[in-house]
Amino acid sequence: MTDKVQPLESLSEKPEEPKIVVNLRRIKRKIMVMSGKGGVGKSTVAANLAAGLALRGHKVGLLDCDIHGPTIPTLFGLESQRPEVNEEGIIPISVLPNLSMMSVGFLLGDKDSPIIWRGPAKMGAIKQFLEDVSWGALDFLIIDLPPGTGDEPLSVAQLIPNCDGSVLVTTPQDVALISVRKSIRFSEKLNVPIIGLVDNMHGLICPHCGKPIEVFGTGGVEKASEDFNIPILARLPIEPKVAEMEDKGTIVQGLLEHSTEWQKNFEAIITAVEQTLGEDKAK
Numbered sequence: 001m002t003d004k005v006q007p008l009e010s011l012s013e014k015p016e017e018p019k020i021v022v023n024l025r026r027i028k029r030k031i032m033v034m035s036g037k038g039g040v041g042k043s044t045v046a047a048n049l050a051a052g053l054a055l056r057g058h059k060v061g062l063l064d065c066d067i068h069g070p071t072i073p074t075l076f077g078l079e080s081q082r083p084e085v086n087e088e089g090i091i092p093i094s095v096l097p098n099l100s101m102m103s104v105g106f107l108l109g110d111k112d113s114p115i116i117w118r119g120p121a122k123m124g125a126i127k128q129f130l131e132d133v134s135w136g137a138l139d140f141l142i143i144d145l146p147p148g149t150g151d152e153p154l155s156v157a158q159l160i161p162n163c164d165g166s167v168l169v170t171t172p173q174d175v176a177l178i179s180v181r182k183s184i185r186f187s188e189k190l191n192v193p194i195i196g197l198v199d200n201m202h203g204l205i206c207p208h209c210g211k212p213i214e215v216f217g218t219g220g221v222e223k224a225s226e227d228f229n230i231p232i233l234a235r236l237p238i239e240p241k242v243a244e245m246e247d248k249g250t251i252v253q254g255l256l257e258h259s260t261e262w263q264k265n266f267e268a269i270i271t272a273v274e275q276t277l278g279e280d281k282a283k
């Protein structure tokens, strides 16, 4: 009796693929939304981008990696939701049939409690989201990174394999130039192609005379765009309705109403990200 000879390829050990790579394999495009500093509208852009892509019929996931200020559940009016866990992993919370999301905000017992975690614990939570959230097949995963360009956002961003593009959010102040330059370097360091800049809070339209009031000045984003040859995807005015809709958790309805200049201008950001689907993925 002869022993069966095993084919050679079954003997050579294949290196095991990282769990994150395996879990995110069925996602066509992973897009990071980031900003050089906090409070400039990064989460607002990430949430509206995810909702806008979903309203155009794409399958979208939104991952809130902002551990200290997880605002995504509030923006969609989902603060009381808690994710289920089954044999497939952590089930993201659905807002629309084709829009689901995950945030540390869904795991907090009390929304007023601050998260007092050191770096490794924060990284552990994000890593678990990337490894264990059962996103299924998606056209887009929109990732809301922590603000800034320091160690923490860098570590988070480095956990996410093969990002397909970044959207950089800033305000039009001259100092924005400093923060935008940092965001650009950050994206380059990660080898992530920059889709474009978002010039948020670009003036307030006076409700009485209709003329713009340049609250944060002007010119910084244009200069960065020219210096680095990166397009400005949209100029979004200060729009009280945006803040109001976020407080009420009615972002999706706001995008459907399409009533403000902010929302009309925002469409260009959705289109720019949508177009990455047609790009050659070989990098």
Ligand SMILES: Nc1ncnc2c1ncn2[C@@H]1O[C@H](COP(=O)(O)OP(=O)(O)OP(=O)(O)O)[C@@H](O)[C@H]1O
Binding pocket: 035, 037, 038, 039, 040, 041, 042, 043, 044, 045, 066, 069, 071, 146, 147, 200, 201, 202, 236, 237, 238, 239, 240, 242, 243, 244, 246, 262
């Ligand atoms: N164009 C705008 N007009 C009016 N309000 C806005 C606009 N953009 C953002 N906001 C409001 O500004 C605040 C900060 O926005 P947001 O939370 O999106 O910023 P952020 O950059 O994600 O902040 P952080 O990452 O530091 O938490 C929110 O209350 C939001 O509703």
